[in-house]
Amino acid sequence: MTAQATALPSRFSSRLEGIDRSLPVWLLATLALVFLMALPLGWLVLVSVTGEKGFTGAHYLEAFTDVQLRKAFWNTVVMALWVGLGSLALGAPLAWLTARTDVPGRGLIRGLVLASFVTPPFLGAFAWVMLAGPNAGAINNLWRATTGAEGALVNIFSMPGLIFVVAIYTFPYVYVMLSNTLELIASDLEEAGSILGASRFNVARTITVPLVAPAIFSGFILSVLQALALFGSPAILALPAGFHTITTQIWGMFHYPPRIEAAAAVSIPLLLATALLLLVQKRLLGRRGYAAVGGKGGQRRRIPLGVWRYPAFAGCLAIMACAVFLPYGILAKAAFSRAWAQPLSWDNFTLSNWSFTFLEYGSTQEAIVNTLELGVMSACVGATLAALLAYVARRKLILGHQLVSFLALAPIVIPGVVLAVALFIAYTRPPLLLYGTLWILFLAYVTKEMPIGYSQADATFRTIPAELEEAGRILGAGRLRVFAEVTAPLARSGIIASWCFIFIGVIRELSASIILFTPNTKVMSVVMFDLKEEGQFGAIAVLGIFMLAMTFGVVILVQRVLGRDFMGVRE
Amino acid sequence: MNKSHGYGRRMFTGAALLAGLAFAGAALAQGPSVEAARKEGKVVWYTSLAVSSAEHVAKLFEAAYPGIKVEVHRTGSQRVLQRVMQELAANIKNVDVIHTSDAGHFVLLKSKNMLMKYAPKGIEAFPAGFKDPDGYHYGLRATITVIAYNTKAVSAAEAPKSWKDLLAPKWKGKLVTAHPGYSGIIATHVLALSHLHGWDYFKQLAQNGVMIVQSAVDPAGIVASGERLVAVNGGEYTFYQTKKKGNPLEIVYPKEGVPLIVSPSAIMAAAPHPNAAKLFTDFTFGREIQQELADSEGLYTGHPAVTYPSDKPKLNELKLLPADPAELEKRSAEIKKRFVDYFGA
Numbered sequence: 053m054t055a056q057a058t059a060l061p062s063r064f065s066s067r068l069e070g071i072d073r074s075l076p077v078w079l080l081a082t083l084a085l086v087f088l089m090a091l092p093l094g095w096l097v098l099v100s101v102t103g104e105k106g107f108t109g110a111h112y113l114e115a116f117t118d119v120q121l122r123k124a125f126w127n128t129v130v131m132a133l134w135v136g137l138g139s140l141a142l143g144a145p146l147a148w149l150t151a152r153t154d155v156p157g158r159g160l161i162r163g164l165v166l167a168s169f170v171t172p173p174f175l176g177a178f179a180w181v182m183l184a185g186p187n188a189g190a191i192n193n194l195w196r197a198t199t200g201a202e203g204a205l206v207n208i209f210s211m212p213g214l215i216f217v218v219a220i221y222t223f224p225y226v227y228v229m230l231s232n233t234l235e236l237i238a239s240d241l242e243e244a245g246s247i248l249g250a251s252r253f254n255v256a257r258t259i260t261v262p263l264v265a266p267a268i269f270s271g272f273i274l275s276v277l278q279a280l281a282l283f284g285s286p287a288i289l290a291l292p293a294g295f296h297t298i299t300t301q302i303w304g305m306f307h308y309p310p311r312i313e314a315a316a317a318v319s320i321p322l323l324l325a326t327a328l329l330l331l332v333q334k335r336l337l338g339r340r341g342y343a344a345v346g347g348k349g350g351q352r353r354r355i356p357l358g359v360w361r362y363p364a365f366a367g368c369l370a371i372m373a374c375a376v377f378l379p380y381g382i383l384a385k386a387a388f389s390r391a392w393a394q395p396l397s398w399d400n401f402t403l404s405n406w407s408f409t410f411l412e413y414g415s416t417q418e419a420i421v422n423t424l425e426l427g428v429m430s431a432c433v434g435a436t437l438a439a440l441l442a443y444v445a446r447r448k449l450i451l452g453h454q455l456v457s458f459l460a461l462a463p464i465v466i467p468g469v470v471l472a473v474a475l476f477i478a479y480t481r482p483p484l485l486l487y488g489t490l491w492i493l494f495l496a497y498v499t500k501e502m503p504i505g506y507s508q509a510d511a512t513f514r515t516i517p518a519e520l521e522e523a524g525r526i527l528g529a530g531r532l533r534v535f536a537e538v539t540a541p542l543a544r545s546g547i548i549a550s551w552c553f554i555f556i557g558v559i560r561e562l563s564a565s566i567i568l569f570t571p572n573t574k575v576m577s578v579v580m581f582d583l584k585e586e587g588q589f590g591a592i593a594v595l596g597i598f599m600l601a602m603t604f605g606v607v608i609l610v611q612r613v614l615g616r617d618f619m620g621v622r623e
Numbered sequence: 624m625n626k627s628h629g630y631g632r633r634m635f636t637g638a639a640l641l642a643g644l645a646f647a648g649a650a651l652a653q654g655p656s657v658e659a660a661r662k663e664g665k666v667v668w669y670t671s672l673a674v675s676s677a678e679h680v681a682k683l684f685e686a687a688y689p690g691i692k693v694e695v696h697r698t699g700s701q702r703v704l705q706r707v708m709q710e711l712a713a714n715i716k717n718v719d720v721i722h723t724s725d726a727g728h729f730v731l732l733k734s735k736n737m738l739m740k741y742a743p744k745g746i747e748a749f750p751a752g753f754k755d756p757d758g759y760h761y762g763l764r765a766t767i768t769v770i771a772y773n774t775k776a777v778s779a780a781e782a783p784k785s786w787k788d789l790l791a792p793k794w795k796g797k798l799v800t801a802h803p804g805y806s807g808i809i810a811t812h813v814l815a816l817s818h819l820h821g822w823d824y825f826k827q828l829a830q831n832g833v834m835i836v837q838s839a840v841d842p843a844g845i846v847a848s849g850e851r852l853v854a855v856n857g858g859e860y861t862f863y864q865t866k867k868k869g870n871p872l873e874i875v876y877p878k879e880g881v882p883l884i885v886s887p888s889a890i891m892a893a894a895p896h897p898n899a900a901k902l903f904t905d906f907t908f909g910r911e912i913q914q915e916l917a918d919s920e921g922l923y924t925g926h927p928a929v930t931y932p933s934d935k936p937k938l939n940e941l942k943l944l945p946a947d948p949a950e951l952e953k954r955s956a957e958i959k960k961r962f963v964d965y966f967g968a
Contacts (some may be wrong), residue, residue, distance in 0.1 A: 120963065186796075188850035209834065292834045294967030307804060308705040309956065391870065393848035412678050414695045480713040487713040570710065571667070571696040571717060582698050585805060586674055587841030589848075 074531035078449045081440035082456055088499045089459040092474030093466075096323075099477060100316035111317035121318060124296040128280060131215055131297060135279035136272045138219030142371055143226025143271060149364055151234035154354045156361060161368045162231075168375035169224035170603045172560030172577065173217075174284025175596045178584060179379030180217045181288065182386060184208035188393040190382060209293040218285050220375040222278050226271030229511070233267035236515050243353070267511075274507065277326055277464045283563030284577075288584065298322065299467045299563060306567060312473055319470040323462070330461060380600075386593035405590035413591065415582075419574045423559060424602070426490060426575065430497040431555035437498070438505030438554075439547050443535065446513045447521075457510075464503035468563025472496055476567060488570045496564040501554040508553055512546025513539070552607055559603050655901035657688065665692040666899035669707065670722040671700040671807060671886070672764070673840045673861055676920045683915065684906050691899050699838055700725045700807025707891075711737065716893045719900035722763055724839070724858075724886040725807025727952030729760040732889065739890040741901060743908035745926075752885055752945065753925030760889035763907055764916050765923040767941065768812040768839070768882045770875040771854045771862040773846050782853075785877045786816060789855050790827045798833040799851035800966070804959045805837040808858050808884045812839075813958050814951055815882035815944040822961060828855060829965040847872050858884075863921030863935065880942035885925075 100111055115121055149155045150162055184191050186204035195205035207213060241263070245255040286297040296304075298318060305315040357364055386392035390402045410416055438460070444450060445457040463471060475496050479486035486492040516539060524534040540547075562577040569578045576599055583592045660666075666684075670677050674697040681693035698706070700723035710717055721732070732738050738759040746754065746761055753762030770789065772782045783789050789798065803810035816824060834851050836842060842854035843861040847870035854862070859874065859881075866872045888907065890900045906912060913926035923931070923938050931937060951958075 185848075185850045187852075188848040291968045292836060294829075294833075294835055296968050300968070304804065306705070307701055308708050310705075310708075390868075391847065393850070408675070412682070413674065414678060414681065414693075476709075476713075485713075488710070488715045488717070570715065571669070571694070571706070583674070585699060585702075585837040585841070586697075587836065587838060587844035588674065589844065 074535070075450070077440065077532065078444045081437060082444060082450060084437060085441055085456060085459050085502075088495065088502070089462055091478050092471055092499065093323075093462065095474045095477045096316050096319060096466075096470065099313055099474075100320050102313065111313045112320075114314055115318045115321070120296065121298075121301060124298045124301040127211070127290070127295055128298040130211065131218065131286075132276045132279040134215040135218045135222055136276035138215060139223040139226045139275035140268065140272055142219060143223035143275075144230055144268060146223070146368055146371065147227045147230035147234060149368060151231045152355055153357050153364070154361065155357060155364045155368070157365055157368075161365075161372070164368075164372040164376050165224050165227050166607070167604075168221055168372065169228070170556045170560075170600070170607060171221055171375070171379070172284070172562070172596075172599065173221040173282060174288060174562055174577070174581070174584075175383070175560075175592075175599070176221050176375070176379050177217050177285040177288040178592060178596070179382050180208050180213070182382045182392055182589070183378055184213065193393075209289055211290075211293075211295070214286060214289045216374075217289060218279050218282060219275075220371070222275045225274040225278060226268070229267040229271035229274070230264060232511060233264050237263050270507070273329060274464075274504075276329070277503075280322065280326065281464065281467045281563065283467065283469060283566070284581070287581075299469055302467060303469045303563075303566065306469070306473060312477070315470060315473060319467065323466060326464070327458070327462070330458075383593045383596050386589050387597055389590065392589050392593070405594050409591045409594040415571075415574050415579050416595070418572075419576045419579045420598075420602075422490060422493075422573060423576045423599075426493055426497060427555045427558045427606075430494055430501065430558045431551045433494075434498045434501050434505050434554040435509075435547055435551040438502060438509045438550055439543065442506055442509035442513050443539070446510060447518065449531075457506075460506040461503045463499050466500075468496075468500055468561065468565075469567055471500060472564040472567035475499075475564075487568070488573065490573050492568050493565060493573060493575065496568055497554075497558045497561060500561065500564055501557040504553045504557060505550040508546060508550035509543070512543045512550075516542045555606060556603055559599065655898050655905060657902060659898035660688070660896070660902040661690045663896040663899045664690070665694055666896050666903045667694045667696070667717055667719045668722065668903065669696050669698075669703045669718045669720070671703055671724050672697065672722060673838075673858075673864075673920075676860075676916070676922075679919065680907060680912060680915070683912060684903055687906065688902065691902070693903065699805035700728065700810070701803075701805050704728045704731075707732070707737075711735075716891075716895050718891050719894040719896045720888060720890055720903055722886060722888040723807045724766075724884050725810050725951060725955075726885060726887055726946070726948035727810075727950075727955055728807070729755065729887045729889055730948050730952040733757065733759050737892055739892045739894060739897070739900075741890050741904065744905045745910075746908060748927045749925035750927075752883075755887070760887040761908065762885035762925050763888040764913075764920075765883060765885045765925065765938075766808065766858045766860045767876075767923070767938075767943070768808060768815075768856045768884065769859045769862060770877060771843065771846050771857060771872055772875065773849055773852045773871055774873050775871040776849060776852045779873065782873065782875060783877075784875060785879055786820060786824070786855075787879070789853070790824070790831065792831070794831050794853060796832045797852040798828075798831055798855050799842050799845045799853070800828075800833045800835055800855045801839045801842055801857055802835055802837050803962050806839040807886070808839040809856055810955065810958055811884045811946045811951060812856050812882045813962060814954065815946045817958075819879060819944060825962065825965050829967075833966060835966055835968055843870075843872065860921040867921070876936060876941060878942075880944045883938070883943040883945050 101107055101109065103110055146161065146165060150158045183189050184206045186192060186207040186209065189208065191206060192204040195201060208217065242255050242259050245259045250258065281299065283299040283303060286300050287303070290297055291300060302315045302318055305311040385396055387405055388402065389396060389400050391400060394400050441456055441460050445453045475492055476487060479492050479495070486495070520538055521534045524538045525531070529537070560577060562581060565575050565578050566581060569575060576595060580592050580595050583595070668681070672680070677695050677697045681695045684693050685691065703721065703723045704725070707718060707721060729738070740758050742758055743761060749761065755761065770783055783794070801809045803813045813825070833855060834845065836845060839856070839858040840861045842857035843865040845851050846854045847865050862872060862874050866874065888904065890897065890904060894900045910926060910928055913924040913929050916922040916924055917929050917931050921932070921935065
């Protein structure tokens with residue numbers, strides 16, 4: 053889409069050669085980004101140091117001395133690091149198995165990872181309340197029934213429970229990063245190693261691992277950042293257990309009477325810490341070149357697992373049972389039950405949850421329309437912008453391109469609630485009065501999803517060697533024409549993937565929406581959170597199933613329409 | 624293209640409403656006219672009444688006055704206030720009728736001149752506890768906070784009889800509480816019990832590893848499902864409804880007394896649909912709806928003609944612990960902070 057929009061007829065390009073007419077495009081994209089990021093971030097900083105009598109450091113002092121906040125900080129760090137490790141432990145083996153080995157059911161496993169990825173984490177957390185609540189949870193009931201034990205096997209309302217539930221919906225970040233890289237590395241490098249006499253282990257150690265290390269590390273960092281910014285799961289699992297994470301603390305600060313300044317002050321250290329994390333990642337990995345993926349096709353050979361084929365397959369299914377089968381099953385049960393904790397019998401069967409949700413509960417229909425509108429718009433605009441920006445940064449097209457990359461990735465460290473308040477302050481005053489309209493949600497979503505869209509686009513351009521473009525340039529094509537005719541076709545599937553990522557992210561977005569919605573601009577996640585706070589399990593299950601169906605519908609549609617591009621093997 | 628039209632229309636409607644407000648002021652003094660209300664087309668109701676109850680009331684109004692839609696926006700009392708104050712800050716005029724269970728909210732809103740003076744038809748007959756002496760807000764419904772337990776897991780003999788019984792170590796890990804930072808009912812409850820038993824009561828209660836949920840509606844579901852065996856608080860009407868649906872749940876009316884929560888309703892001074900708002904207010908305070916609230920929702924009301932289900936104690940049979948709205952308003956932040964300090968979240 054991007055490519056066609058910016059392509060120019062070739063006769064113009066030959067006449068005006070020598071002038072780089074692409075510059076305005078890059079500058080415009082960059083300015084849009086600066087506008088998106090700088091405005092809220094600027095407000096965040098400004099508000100955090102502004103008191104009633106001008107400049108003050110009191111908010112920071114409060115953030116670092118308040119006992120509750122310190123506890124919340126610590127909880128957040130513990131949770132995020134364990135989630136990162138957990139995501140690696142789950143995502144890396146799965147990616148290697150499906151990309152490189154002859155494990156059976158690879159397509160199925162990929163599909164299930166996708167299912168886990170598109171499952172809203174808060175919905176997963178909600179389902180796990182029904183599965184592993186210490187007393188009424190299905191797993192614990194089964195445990196007591198089979199063993200005669202008194203206590204609970206697992207308690208989801210705990211730090212380990214929270215880490216587990218977050219990790220099973222965050223590991224796809226590791227999986228996607230790693231399996232995309234593994235799929236793209238031609239195995240001839242590894243074969244060369246083998247031919248030269250290296251053992252399989254040494255090939256893995258000296259060739260494969262260094263090639264995929266950046267992807268693994270990026271996946272880890274993405275998971276950690278994702279966990280840091282998460283709001284729904286801690287709100288559902290940590291609050292009932294009596295502990296906070298930093299996002300739930302910040303959200304609490306917006307309750308009346310609001311303490312927005314304190315919230316901003318709490319967010320700034322978080323922002324700096326994550327920026328540092330990203331910097332370290334760049335330092336560690338930045339210097340290595342990626343010549344591994346050429347424009348030429350590379351054949352890949354699958355590693356035979358032998359007797360381990362089926363145990364490995366079973367392992368994959370066990371992970372996916374936790375992320376997909378069990379939660380979906382209990383949601384389906386709750387959606388059709390009068391009382392979700394009772395056995396599913398005819399006495400307990402009902403359709404009233406469905407009629408209540410769609411016919412009686414007034415907020416549902418408009419929320420669905422709003423969610424869809426916002427999803428499509430944000431994905432189109434976001435994917436286009438992300439592609440342009442990633443290209444600018446990777447090809448170093450303008451001065452300060454490092455800043456582009458930083459700004460595009462920055463929102464991942466801003467908890468959605470904080471971003472939302474920054475937007476709230478920025479857009480409740482002239483010249484742009486956007487609060488109360490869908491536009492403010494649109495801006496929030498494009499900003500919030502920029503990192504994932506950008507990472508995806510950047511990973512895509514990274515694999516397209518500059519040599520191909522340089523060949524085009526040498527043959528006389530302008531930068532835009534090269535972008536349109538060489539780069540974009542190669543990047544197409546990557547950009548479609550980033551469209552999907554953004555769409556899915558928007559559909560399930562909760563943490564920013566929960567601040568920015570007004571009753572007329574409710575989205576589905578907000579409606580579900582409202583229902584959750586009132587304990588309406590049946591209605592949430594109904595909406596959750598509907599949200600999943602909608603998401604899967606769109607993903608399948610996009611894959612079908614552009615199927616060969618998305619899944620195709622590079623020739 | 625459709626999309627941009629859609630957004631444009633929203634913004635335009637907003638602007639038109641703002642402009643219309645300037646003229647609306649003149650018409651405020653008179654009683655409701657069905658014709659004028661119908662022209663406005665709808666009434667926007669921010670309410671903390673449990674969602675199914677609120678939608679039920681809305682359906683009844685829409686049936687009585689075809690052509691006037693009720694837009695129900697249900698969330699917890701504290702969230703309702705947050706929303707109203709955020710919209711005030713952003714100069715958005717959306718809400719017509721506000722209804723929460725935190726009487727302190729109405730003290731605050733009145734002091735900020737955000738409420739319209741309007742007395743619902745027939746309100747004179749309501750008891751004093753349901754009426755603002757200045758005439759800005761009136762109690763739409765009342766409930767009490769009680770203890771409830773799961774009858775499958777706890778026998779009547781074992782069940783706690785008083786608020787203090789909940790401090791017994793045998794309930795460790797088996798209790799659930801709703802949150803004063805979300806629910807006006809619970810904020811009122813915490814204040815009333817702090818007067819009765821002191822803050823130490825909550826400090827000790829927290830030692831029992833209490834599960835924390837948000838809405839005063841939620842403990843009923845948690846106890847019915849068996850996730851926790853005893854609710855240490857919660858709106859009596861939601862327990863009553865849950866019990867009536869056949870769930871294994873029983874209500875305990877503690878002998879030391881039960882906090883009475885009167886939930887006020889008021890029309891916003893800046894209501895974009897003032898006539899529909901008045902009509903709706905009259906309707907909800909009328910005999911029919913007040914009786915409906917008592918019958919199908921299990922609520923108490925101030926309407927003198929309302930009769931109550933026979934399987935519920937009458938208000939005058941109970942020792943009631945009232946809360947002072949002004950104190951509730953003044954100490955709102957302190958109540959929430961203490962609760963968080965004791966319970967952790």
